[in-house]
Amino acid sequence: MNQYDAIVIGAGLGGLSCAARLSALGYRTAVFESHTLPGGFATEFTRKGYTFDVSLHGVGGLEEGSFGRLLKDCNADQRIVPLRKKHPYSIRWEGQNIDIPSDVQEYVQLLKNMFPAEVAAIDSLFAGIRRFETGFSAFSSLTSWRRAAGLLKAGTFFRWTQMTTWEAVSQFGLSDRFTEFFTALWAYYGLPPKRLAAVYFFIPWIGYHMEGTYYIEGGAQALSNALVDAIKSAGGEVHLRSQVSEIMLERGKAAGVRLKKGDVYKANWIVSGISPHHTYGRLLENYDAARRELEAVSSLETGTSLTQLYLGLSCEPHKLGITEEDLILRNEPDSETDYEVMMSGQYTKGNWMLTNYNAMDPKLNEPGKGVIAITFLDRLENWPAARPEYKAKKEAVTEQILGCLEQLYPGFRSKVVVAELGTPRTMQRYTANPDGAVYGYAQTVRQSGIKRLKHKSAVDRLSLVGAWTQPGGGFQGAMNSGIMEADRIAAKLG
Numbered sequence: 172m173n174q175y176d177a178i179v180i181g182a183g184l185g186g187l188s189c190a191a192r193l194s195a196l197g198y199r200t201a202v203f204e205s206h207t208l209p210g211g212f213a214t215e216f217t218r219k220g221y222t223f224d225v226s227l228h229g230v231g232g233l234e235e236g237s238f239g240r241l242l243k244d245c246n247a248d249q250r251i252v253p254l255r256k257k258h259p260y261s262i263r264w265e266g267q268n269i270d271i272p273s274d275v276q277e278y279v280q281l282l283k284n285m286f287p288a289e290v291a292a293i294d295s296l297f298a299g300i301r302r303f304e305t306g307f308s309a310f311s312s313l314t315s316w317r318r319a320a321g322l323l324k325a326g327t328f329f330r331w332t333q334m335t336t337w338e339a340v341s342q343f344g345l346s347d348r349f350t351e352f353f354t355a356l357w358a359y360y361g362l363p364p365k366r367l368a369a370v371y372f373f374i375p376w377i378g379y380h381m382e383g384t385y386y387i388e389g390g391a392q393a394l395s396n397a398l399v400d401a402i403k404s405a406g407g408e409v410h411l412r413s414q415v416s417e418i419m420l421e422r423g424k425a426a427g428v429r430l431k432k433g434d435v436y437k438a439n440w441i442v443s444g445i446s447p448h449h450t451y452g453r454l455l456e457n458y459d460a461a462r463r464e465l466e467a468v469s470s471l472e473t474g475t476s477l478t479q480l481y482l483g484l485s486c487e488p489h490k491l492g493i494t495e496e497d498l499i500l501r502n503e504p505d506s507e508t509d510y511e512v513m514m515s516g517q518y519t520k521g522n523w524m525l526t527n528y529n530a531m532d533p534k535l536n537e538p539g540k541g542v543i544a545i546t547f548l549d550r551l552e553n554w555p556a557a558r559p560e561y562k563a564k565k566e567a568v569t570e571q572i573l574g575c576l577e578q579l580y581p582g583f584r585s586k587v588v589v590a591e592l593g594t595p596r597t598m599q600r601y602t603a604n605p606d607g608a609v610y611g612y613a614q615t616v617r618q619s620g621i622k623r624l625k626h627k628s629a630v631d632r633l634s635l636v637g638a639w640t641q642p643g644g645g646f647q648g649a650m651n652s653g654i655m656e657a658d659r660i661a662a663k664l665g
């Protein structure tokens with residue numbers, strides 16, 4: 172029977188979490204996904220016998236922490252194996268590789284040893300982060316009868332929601348050099364600290380430093396598969412190779428979807444886990460109100476994309492001297508300059524992240540096979556649309572990166588068996604996200620918190636979830652969006 176309580180379009184983490192939560196709450200739910208695998212960005216691919224995780228580098232708070240709670244809400248927590256990382260990340264800083272300790276007190280001590288003139292200001296910063304954390308938890312667990320008390324405690328949190336990451340750190344009188352070191356992970360959130368909203372830096376920071384940093388056994392695909400299992404075990408369905416071409420309306424309300432191959436499925440509620448641009452622009456193109464919405468959603472600032480070089484090696488990375496799990500290779504000390512050079516395609520002048528998958532999950536590939544990835548911020552305009560030029564640029568950029576790696580790790584080149592470059596065009600082609608954006612809208616102060624796109628759409632009984640919507644991008648943001656909206660839909664459906 173083609174009739175459901177809810178239909179979800181797109182099996183990215185937002186869509187899958189929404190479907191898993193609705194299924195866990197007892198609603199008959201079906202997901203339709205264009206691709207052959209579930210997960211959107213949270214997926215994998217294989218080349219010459221090597222398995223490559225497309226996106227996961229790390230998440231905070233997998234076991235008893237905030238991410239673990241999201242998995243419980245989806246009934247997926249028992250379906251994955253968390254792998255605790257030794258360090259949240261490591262950083263090549265002024266020629267030396269520094270491991271960031273996973274224990275917060277040790278981290279504070281490291282900072283004080285490195286910046287002895289700023290000891291008092293470092294204490295003030297960490298006291299501020301603790302107030303932010305208390306405020307954030309109070310805000311997140313607000314129930315109506317505790318609202319007043321919760322709001323009082325949430326003061327620092329609310330103040331920081333109006334700040335950039337840079338403003339939040341430098342309010343304690345810390346030097347620029349300290350702030351650059353402390354915020355080095357900014358590239359994972361898509362904008363340099365002077366533009367990145369403080370909430371998008373500090374909420375994951377709390378997860379990473381206070382709740383533990385994790386990888387998942389089997390990588391991002393294992394997480395997506397766990398959500399699919401949770402949906403199916405609760406009686407839901409996940410249809411792959413099923414591109415939705417139209418959202419159907421009845422008396423102004425969303426009532427079903429039509430697939431590209433022609434089949435029609437009906438539901439009491441439709442959830443779109445794809446970009447709002449495609450939801451309004453392609454799936455609702457015959458609907459007048461959607462045209463106005465398309466203009467509104469297209470006028471917001473789109474976030475950055477990433478380029479990632481996936482490398483399969485004929486030896487394990489430690490044999491080449493790569494021992495860290497996640498290493499920020501810092502060539503450019505100034506984050507604004509770093510961002511500008513990356514956005515203008517001068518990749519060898521900026522900073523990269525090196526991820527060592529063998530160190531995070533030794534079982535992802537057979538013993539003796541090495542897998543690493545080099546990641547940096549990028550944008551679609553840096554990549555020509557015409558196929559021959561695009562291919563030539565991919566080869567040239569791959570060569571540049573391999574040249575730099577050879578200098579850092581002599582003998583590296585001779586070990587390369589697979590070198591596959593995923594560019595913003597690749598990200599766009601596989602997920603249909605405009606400009607290959609990986610975190611949806613830019614995570615600025617103006618596009619954060621309640622100012623970010625809401626889940627409730629312009630069409631009755633149609634919801635939007637995923638990185639473009641509240642609370643934001645990344646694994647945790649996308650999953651949170653799906654769960655928050657599933658709870659609202661459940662309350663509406665009764």
Ligand SMILES: Cc1cc2nc3c(=O)[nH]c(=O)nc-3n(C[C@H](O)[C@H](O)[C@H](O)COP(=O)(O)OP(=O)(O)OC[C@H]3O[C@@H](n4cnc5c(N)ncnc54)[C@H](O)[C@@H]3O)c2cc1C
Pocket residue numbers: 180181182183184185186203204205206209210211212213225226227228229230413414415416444445449477478479546598601602603604609610611636637638639644645646647649650
């Ligand atoms: C290289 C890389 C590294 C990253 N590293 C991290 C990290 O370490 N930690 C972290 O937290 N985040 C990371 N991210 C970001 C994170 O992966 C994304 O923000 C998040 O997965 C987005 O989820 P989403 O729900 O918005 O859906 P998306 O992943 O955008 O998926 C949307 C899905 O909808 C499908 N779809 C589109 N149109 C249709 C249609 N018409 N019909 C049916 N299906 C359709 C697509 O095929 C896709 O499967 C990374 C991303 C990349 C690319």
